[in-house]
Amino acid sequence: MTTVTTPLPDLHEKPVESSAHRFFHSYLFQKTLKALFTAWVVITLTFFLIRLLPSNPVELFIQDLMVQYGMPYHEARDQAAALFAIDLSRPLPLQYLDYMDGLLHGDLGTSILSPGTSVSSIILRFLPWTIFSVGIALMLSFTFGIMLGLFMAYHREGVMDHILTVLASILSSIPNYILGILLIIFLGVRWGIISVAATRGTLSPGVEPSLSIEFFKDALFHAALPITTYVLTTIGSWMLTMKSSTISVLEEDYVTVAKAKGLKEGRITSTYVGRNAALPMFTLLTIAIGFVVGGSVLIETIFQYQGIGYILLQSVNKRDYTVMQGVFLVITMSVIVANFFADILYSWLDPRIKLGRQE
Amino acid sequence: MGSALLGAVRSLGATLRIMSYNKVGFAGFIAVMLILFMAFVGPFFVPLDTVTKVDQIYQPPNAEHWLGTDHQGRDIFSQIVNGGKDVIIVAVVAGALSTLIAVTFGTLAGFAGGRTDSVIVSITDIVLTIPQLPLLLVLAALIKLNNIFFLGIILGALGWPSLLRAVRSQALSLKQRDFVEAARALDLGTMHIIFREIVPNMMTYIIISFALAMTGAIYAQVALVLFGLVPFSGSNWGVMLSLAWVRGAIYFKDSIWYIMMPVAAIVILQLSIVTMTRSLELVFNPRLRSGE
Numbered sequence: 001m002t003t004v005t006t007p008l009p010d011l012h013e014k015p016v017e018s019s020a021h022r023f024f025h026s027y028l029f030q031k032t033l034k035a036l037f038t039a040w041v042v043i044t045l046t047f048f049l050i051r052l053l054p055s056n057p058v059e060l061f062i063q064d065l066m067v068q069y070g071m072p073y074h075e076a077r078d079q080a081a082a083l084f085a086i087d088l089s090r091p092l093p094l095q096y097l098d099y100m101d102g103l104l105h106g107d108l109g110t111s112i113l114s115p116g117t118s119v120s121s122i123i124l125r126f127l128p129w130t131i132f133s134v135g136i137a138l139m140l141s142f143t144f145g146i147m148l149g150l151f152m153a154y155h156r157e158g159v160m161d162h163i164l165t166v167l168a169s170i171l172s173s174i175p176n177y178i179l180g181i182l183l184i185i186f187l188g189v190r191w192g193i194i195s196v197a198a199t200r201g202t203l204s205p206g207v208e209p210s211l212s213i214e215f216f217k218d219a220l221f222h223a224a225l226p227i228t229t230y231v232l233t234t235i236g237s238w239m240l241t242m243k244s245s246t247i248s249v250l251e252e253d254y255v256t257v258a259k260a261k262g263l264k265e266g267r268i269t270s271t272y273v274g275r276n277a278a279l280p281m282f283t284l285l286t287i288a289i290g291f292v293v294g295g296s297v298l299i300e301t302i303f304q305y306q307g308i309g310y311i312l313l314q315s316v317n318k319r320d321y322t323v324m325q326g327v328f329l330v331i332t333m334s335v336i337v338a339n340f341f342a343d344i345l346y347s348w349l350d351p352r353i354k355l356g357r358q359e
Numbered sequence: 360m361g362s363a364l365l366g367a368v369r370s371l372g373a374t375l376r377i378m379s380y381n382k383v384g385f386a387g388f389i390a391v392m393l394i395l396f397m398a399f400v401g402p403f404f405v406p407l408d409t410v411t412k413v414d415q416i417y418q419p420p421n422a423e424h425w426l427g428t429d430h431q432g433r434d435i436f437s438q439i440v441n442g443g444k445d446v447i448i449v450a451v452v453a454g455a456l457s458t459l460i461a462v463t464f465g466t467l468a469g470f471a472g473g474r475t476d477s478v479i480v481s482i483t484d485i486v487l488t489i490p491q492l493p494l495l496l497v498l499a500a501l502i503k504l505n506n507i508f509f510l511g512i513i514l515g516a517l518g519w520p521s522l523l524r525a526v527r528s529q530a531l532s533l534k535q536r537d538f539v540e541a542a543r544a545l546d547l548g549t550m551h552i553i554f555r556e557i558v559p560n561m562m563t564y565i566i567i568s569f570a571l572a573m574t575g576a577i578y579a580q581v582a583l584v585l586f587g588l589v590p591f592s593g594s595n596w597g598v599m600l601s602l603a604w605v606r607g608a609i610y611f612k613d614s615i616w617y618i619m620m621p622v623a624a625i626v627i628l629q630l631s632i633v634t635m636t637r638s639l640e641l642v643f644n645p646r647l648r649s650g651e
Contacts, residue, residue: 298586332488
């Protein structure tokens with residue numbers, strides 16, 4: 001996978017680089033620029049989606065107010081403008097600037113269906129639950145996936161390897177919402193192990209967020225089914241990726257040298273093989289964090305777990321456009337931020353990347 | 360004419376034999392063929408049962424209803440047979456479109472390099488960043504996605520970025536190979552080099568990615584239907600699942616057949632497509648065959 005498209009450092013370039021020049025060409029700056037640019041594209045796209053589509057939600061909402069409450073056009077328009085945090089009387093480019101300015105100040109508008117509630121307050125209320133459940137699930141599935149993958153690489157072509165490989169491919173081809181439905185049918189209804197109705201929501205009635213053991217137990221009880229679903233549907237790909245990563249590390253010279261030196265098998269596995277094989281996995285983990293927040297929509301809806309994904313689907317179904325737009329932006333931003341950290345982490349783990357020789 | 364037909368049959372036989380080297384992959388291939396047959400030919404023999412029979416609600420499988428009946432006493436087997444066509448058409452349209460975009464622009468980026476390359480790569484990075492499913496949900500609120508071809512095109516238009524990256528890096532490495540250098544030295548032209556030298560050598564990637572793009576499209580479309588965002592008319596595995604779920608079928612003791620059948624159909628289809636790629640790999644990548 002070598003290429004000559006990246007030019008070799010030109011030795012005839014300016015011999016002394018100014019510190020500003022070096023800063024603007026630094027890896028960190030380039031990546032920050034890329035992340036900001038992506039964020040800008042997504043925000044712009046969202047703005048024009050709600051303004052320019054044939055059935056744009058702002059117009060629809062104005063029509064709605066006029067029909068339902070008999071409001072005159074300008075009044076309905078003022079209300080829509082307030083809710084969407086867009087001043088509709090201004091020319092489009094200026095509206096766009098206002099919108100961007102609002103976003104920079106955290107102003108995502110107000111919910112259409114519950115006027116007076118700001119979109120940012122809705123996000124702040126529901127986002128922690130998604131981070132909580134998805135975070136625990138990712139940690140579990142990553143840790144166990146890595147361990148099983150390492151085990152499979154060491155026992156490759158053995159009985160356990162074959163069983164685990166088949167299991168991993170089956171698990172990763174079941175859509176996560178279908179696995180969620182199966183869990184409810186079998187654990188909840190058929191075998192009656194868990195009362196599905198009781199696990200709905202994020203907390204039982206009467207339990208308040210605090211630093212007590214009861215609170216954590218209750219929170220975990222409600223998050224248990226979503227977490228199980230996330231873990232089961234993502235662990236397969238961790239296992240298979242870690243297995244192939246380990247197999248390639250096992251062929252490296254330094255592992256052979258370590259064996260030749262007579263180092264203990266356990267030490268070779270943990271320090272030489274495990275650590276090096278797991279390094280690329282951490283970047284994948286960072287990327288996965290971003291995507292799981294987006295993927296939480298279906299799981300949270302299946303289990304009625306009130307996180308950010310549940311709110312997104314609710315607002316889509318009720319056509320609460322401002323909430324929809326705000327939540328979508330938050331989900332996308334989380335992917336952008338996660339990717340940014342993945343890039344930084346990767347360049348830190350593998351300094352060759354920084355020099356632009358990643359191909 | 361006759362000999363050409365014979366030759367075609369013979370080469371088909373040879374291909375099948377190569378595919379059967381990998382048993383799991385071949386099983387997947389057979390399963391995909393059976394599902395295709397069922398979904399496209401089956402409906403001529405098993406018409407959709409649309410008659411409500413109140414006295415036959417939620418029956419377990421029996422001689423008359425092979426897979427039992429649903430909440431209106433309709434035959435589940437006829438719904439499974441008739442419900443695959445839409446799912447597969449959307450998957451094929453989406454898979455074909457995203458493969459087309461990825462192969463065209465991925466090869467172009469890898470082969471042209473320079474500014475063309477960096478523009479294509481930046482666009483890919485941006486599209487890859489936008490979470491697909493949330494975007495689909497938002498789109499479903501703004502536009503009606505109830506035409507299956509339109510749905511397939513939207514899914515395909517969002518699903519190409521990761522494939523494009525793979526194609527581009529393949530093109531970059533193929534560009535360095537001797538046979539491409541030779542073609543360039545002979546001045547055979549960019550079009551010839553891309554379509555005669557580079558693309559045929561990426562067939563493995565293209566076919567496998569096409570299959571994986573299909574599974575992605577199946578995942579997304581069933582999700583959209585299940586959560587009521589795509590108002591599909593008629594019968595479809597996603598609609599069955601959605602109805603079973605919304606009607607609370609899971610809480611009836613005898614309704615297990617109704618919800619499990621579309622689940623099984625979707626999971627088996629996904630699994631067969633994924634395992635089929637192992638056999639396809641053998642057909643398009645002769646280097647893998649020697650070891651088998």
